[in-house]
Amino acid sequence: MSKKWWKESVIYQIYPRSFKDSNGDGIGDIKGVIQGLDYLKRLGINIIWLSPVYESPNDDNGYDISNYRAIMKEFGTMEDFDLLLKEAHKRDIKIVMDLVVNHTSDEHQWFKESRKSKDNKYRDYYIWRNGKNGQPPNDWISFFSGSAWEYDKTTEMYYLHLFSKKQADLNWENAEVRKEVFDMMKWWLDKGIDGFRMDVISLIAKDIDIDDEKDSKVVMPNIPNINNERVHKFLQEMNREVLSKYDIMTVGETPGVDPQEALNFVGNDRNELNMIFQFEHVGIGDGPDGKWGKSEFNLKEFKDIMSKWQDVLENGGWNSLYLSNHDQPRSVSRFGNDTEYREESAKMLATCIHMMKGTPYVYQGEELGMTNVKFDSLDDYRDIETINAYKEYVESGKKTKEEMMEAIYKRGRDNARTPFQWDDSENAGFTEGTPWIRVNPNYKTINAKSQLDDENSVFNYYRKLIELRKKYEIIAYGKYKLILDDDKNIYAYLRKLNNETLLVMCNFSDKNSKFTLPEDIKYNKKEVLISNYNVNCDEIEKIDLKPYEARVYLLIDR
Ligand code: GLC
Ligand code: CA
Numbered sequence: 001m002s003k004k005w006w007k008e009s010v011i012y013q014i015y016p017r018s019f020k021d022s023n024g025d026g027i028g029d030i031k032g033v034i035q036g037l038d039y040l041k042r043l044g045i046n047i048i049w050l051s052p053v054y055e056s057p058n059d060d061n062g063y064d065i066s067n068y069r070a071i072m073k074e075f076g077t078m079e080d081f082d083l084l085l086k087e088a089h090k091r092d093i094k095i096v097m098d099l100v101v102n103h104t105s106d107e108h109q110w111f112k113e114s115r116k117s118k119d120n121k122y123r124d125y126y127i128w129r130n131g132k133n134g135q136p137p138n139d140w141i142s143f144f145s146g147s148a149w150e151y152d153k154t155t156e157m158y159y160l161h162l163f164s165k166k167q168a169d170l171n172w173e174n175a176e177v178r179k180e181v182f183d184m185m186k187w188w189l190d191k192g193i194d195g196f197r198m199d200v201i202s203l204i205a206k207d208i209d210i211d212d213e214k215d216s217k218v219v220m221p222n223i224p225n226i227n228n229e230r231v232h233k234f235l236q237e238m239n240r241e242v243l244s245k246y247d248i249m250t251v252g253e254t255p256g257v258d259p260q261e262a263l264n265f266v267g268n269d270r271n272e273l274n275m276i277f278q279f280e281h282v283g284i285g286d287g288p289d290g291k292w293g294k295s296e297f298n299l300k301e302f303k304d305i306m307s308k309w310q311d312v313l314e315n316g317g318w319n320s321l322y323l324s325n326h327d328q329p330r331s332v333s334r335f336g337n338d339t340e341y342r343e344e345s346a347k348m349l350a351t352c353i354h355m356m357k358g359t360p361y362v363y364q365g366e367e368l369g370m371t372n373v374k375f376d377s378l379d380d381y382r383d384i385e386t387i388n389a390y391k392e393y394v395e396s397g398k399k400t401k402e403e404m405m406e407a408i409y410k411r412g413r414d415n416a417r418t419p420f421q422w423d424d425s426e427n428a429g430f431t432e433g434t435p436w437i438r439v440n441p442n443y444k445t446i447n448a449k450s451q452l453d454d455e456n457s458v459f460n461y462y463r464k465l466i467e468l469r470k471k472y473e474i475i476a477y478g479k480y481k482l483i484l485d486d487d488k489n490i491y492a493y494l495r496k497l498n499n500e501t502l503l504v505m506c507n508f509s510d511k512n513s514k515f516t517l518p519e520d521i522k523y524n525k526k527e528v529l530i531s532n533y534n535v536n537c538d539e540i541e542k543i544d545l546k547p548y549e550a551r552v553y554l555l556i557d558r
Pocket of ligand 1: 063064253
């Protein structure tokens with residue numbers, strides 16, 4: 001077992017646009033992040049993952065970068081960034097940056113040059129192909145609806161964009177592109193940042209000119225030919241040229257990757273990445289319409305998926321643990337109960353994730369139990385994926401307006417992007433101006449200020465969970481084992497290290513549920529480490545768990 005600082009850490013994701021606005025223009029910014037550092041210190045997290053702050057025309061809120069070495073004007077200046085890094089480090093908080101290099105903005109200098117002519121020096125920085133009989137080069141579909149190809153009349157060819165047409169895919173086959181990316185990464189690392197979260201990194205190598213679907217191990221229905229062999233070649237080169245020279249952490253966002261393939265990204269002997277974000281558990285119930293279908297949650301499936309990942313990565317890998325981020329709905333609304341049992345279920349979900357083996361990620365506001373939002377009109381939504389999907393489904397008659405709005409309420413990305421709820425003053429204390437996206441109306445009851453001094457708040461529950469990780473080695477390093485496999489309401493598991501066992505029980509139901517301790521679990525001393533109800537009974541052999549109850553015991557056998 002090799003110990004590493006990033007295995008013992010808790011990571012907090014900041015979506016800067018929605019975190020804190022320091023100058024009243026309605027947009028969160030870097031100075032706002034600095035203002036939030038003491039709050040984060042109090043929570044106890046060790047690492048911030050900062051969603052993109054680079055120069056960007058904001059077609060996809062910063063995931064469309066027009067200059068990798070400059071800060072987005074709305075977010076501030078490079079001096080602000082340097083100060084953030086300094087202030088964070090002063091508080092022992094590390095900063096991990098988003099690295100978006102599958103694509104750039106079409107307003108990036110490289111692309112502006114590339115589209116000028118077929119023999120431009122930057123032409124091969126992007127992926128250009130001829131159309132076929134007036135149609136795009138192939139039938140790949142963009143993640144944001146419509147063809148993944150855009151026709152450009154200057155040179156009468158198409159360029160590839162897996163996301164919006166303002167996000168042109170870089171050509172990783174071109175060694176110059178790789179060199180540019182690696183130089184840029186070194187530039188940021190030399191500034192002292194502590195690592196990268198790599199946007200859709202599983203998708204950087206594509207087999208465009210092959211007609212049959214390859215037996216790709218990265219499985220994406222809309223883009224069948226991702227070449228997994230070369231993805232790894234590129235990442236190993238990146239590791240050799242850049243990552244291995246610094247004491248940093250890396251996590252790759254890897255849609256379409258299964259646990260076996262995951263080991264190729266994070267295996268100790270692979271020299272690629274430290275962790276990846278898998279998507280299986282956040283895709284439970286997705287049907288032919290992907291996330292816009294019915295998507296019913298099923299605990300059994302969730303347990304199977306999480307356990308499979310725990311078991312596979314036990315052999316030389318490491319898990320990243322998350323239930324929400326800026327692309328996913330709020331975890332309490334999705335996996336818990338955001339009305340009657342909001343606090344209980346938010347704490348239960350946190351327990352379930354934070355006690356597993358791996359590095360937990362907290363998405364801003366999750367530590368308050370912030371919930372999904374329902375805006376009446378599409379006009380109040382800002383996310384390009386949501387707006388395009390609405391048009392695609394409603395205009396084609398595939399769904400009614402009402403059905404599509406319901407789907408957006410469940411899964412739309414703006415659920416996670418409403419402003420952080422600091423207090424109960426106007427606009428939740430996020431801004432003194434008009435927020436770029438409306439605040440969730442429940443900010444009067446759900447906000448940080450009201451939770452900080454309340455011992456029983458969701459915030460303080462997270463704080464305790466994070467504190468426990470620092471105190472008990474078993475939380476980072478104990479081996480995972482699922483128990484009560486078939487129970488439909490309870491997710492229970494063990495963690496084992498030497499003579500200690502952690503016993504974690506989580507009731508995912510709004511009904512009482514009976515827990516029975518498997519007979520082979522031996523101990524002669526036990527202690528409750530954390531629970532979301534008062535625990536007043538000493539017996540653990542049989543427990544009647546209350547709605548969304550969670551408990552963690554430390555059992556010692558000597
Ligand atoms: C990743 C990001 C998402 C973005 C997309 C394109 O999935 O998390 O927010 O829209 O990549 O960059
Ligand atoms: Ca601002």
